[in-house]
Amino acid sequence: MTRSEPLFPLLALSRLRMETDGPGVTTLVAGAGCPLRCKYCINRRLLAEQKPVPVTPETLFARTRIDDLYFQATGGGLCFGGGEPLLHADFIAAFRALTGGVWKLTAETSLAVSEQAVRTAAACVDRFIVDVKTLDPAIYRAYTGGESAPVLRNLSLLLSLTGPERLIIRLPLIPGFNTESDRRASLETLKGMGFTRFDLFTYETDRGASAARSKS
């Protein structure tokens, strides 16, 4: 390991996921750290239960290549989740350089990151699941503790760098925070921007997980 090698704060690996993180068989790589504070976040509960382990790209490759044949046969690969994986965009770029283009890399991101992180990720990640939540600034602030304006700028930037086919936009119905009408307004704005792929679902407030999904 060289001193400048990027590290990823690994919380957990979840193998042999089918069609949940994009096409094919995937391994979910869950990392720690996020600039947002979503009210129904599962990641913070995970962090309370276990400590992240910093791993190098080589270490992650060694721990995930057991499923190489599945990835190649199905068009799957790794999905970086979190936490916010684009906080570690340099790590993902180094991992991509190590594995080449055979494994498909997905990132589940809120885009509450720097413009540079978006540019780095657009050059090395095959597909993005963008957890937009809402475009309404007041609802976004109330639910995440963050600001929606930088996210909107990063959405435009990412769309210009990748085109719409590599992007799935998540728009949840969040009990106690937004309504179907709020969500429809976000959806129409995003369609007007040029996004074409959406994942609409409802949070279950006891788990923060999805109860019902519809992809369009």
Ligand code: SF4
């Ligand atoms: S963006 Fe995701 S990881 Fe970050 S606080 Fe919200 S739910 Fe948790």
